[in-house]
Amino acid sequence: MFVVIFRAKVRRTDTEYTHVAARMRELALGQFGCLEFTAVTEGQDEIALSYWPNEESIRAWKSHSEHVLAQQLGRERWYESYVVQVAEMTREYRFTL
Numbered sequence: 001m002f003v004v005i006f007r008a009k010v011r012r013t014d015t016e017y018t019h020v021a022a023r024m025r026e027l028a029l030g031q032f033g034c035l036e037f038t039a040v041t042e043g044q045d046e047i048a049l050s051y052w053p054n055e056e057s058i059r060a061w062k063s064h065s066e067h068v069l070a071q072q073l074g075r076e077r078w079y080e081s082y083v084v085q086v087a088e089m090t091r092e093y094r095f096t097l
Contacts, residue, residue, distance in 0.1 A: 001035070001089045004058060006048040008074075008082035010041065017078050020070050027066060033057040044080075051089075058086060 021039070028034035028050060034057070039048035052058050061067060074082070 001092075002052045002055060002058060003087050003089055004048075004050045004052065005085040005087065006039075006046075006050075006082060007085075008046045009080040010044045010046050011078055011080045013078060016073075020073065024067060024070050027064065028061055032061040032064070034061070055086070 025037050025039075028037055033053055035051040035053060037048070037050045039046065052061075
C-alpha cells in the first residue's frame with residue numbers, strides 16, 4: 001500500500017475550492033482506487049493523506065484531466081506553496097476496542 005501526503009500553505013479558499021476539493025475526493029475514491037482520503041486544515045496549513053493500493057493508481061489519478069485542472073487552479077488561486085510526498089507503507093499497527 002502507498003500513501004500520498006499533500007501538505008500546503010493555503011493562500012485563500014472560496015466556494016469553488018470547496019466544490020473542486022469535494023469532486024477530487026469523489027474521483028479519487030470512486031474511479032481511481034483510492035482506499036481512504038483524509039484532509040484537514042488548521043490556519044494556513046493543509047494536509048491531505050490518501051491511501052492507494054499501488055503506484056499505477058496514483059499515476060493515473062495525477063494525470064486525470066480534472067485533477068490536472070485542479071492542480072493548475074491550486075497553483076494560481078488557492079495555494080502559496082505545496083509539497084507532495086509518496087511513500088510505500090511497509091508496516092501498520094492498529095488498536096481498536
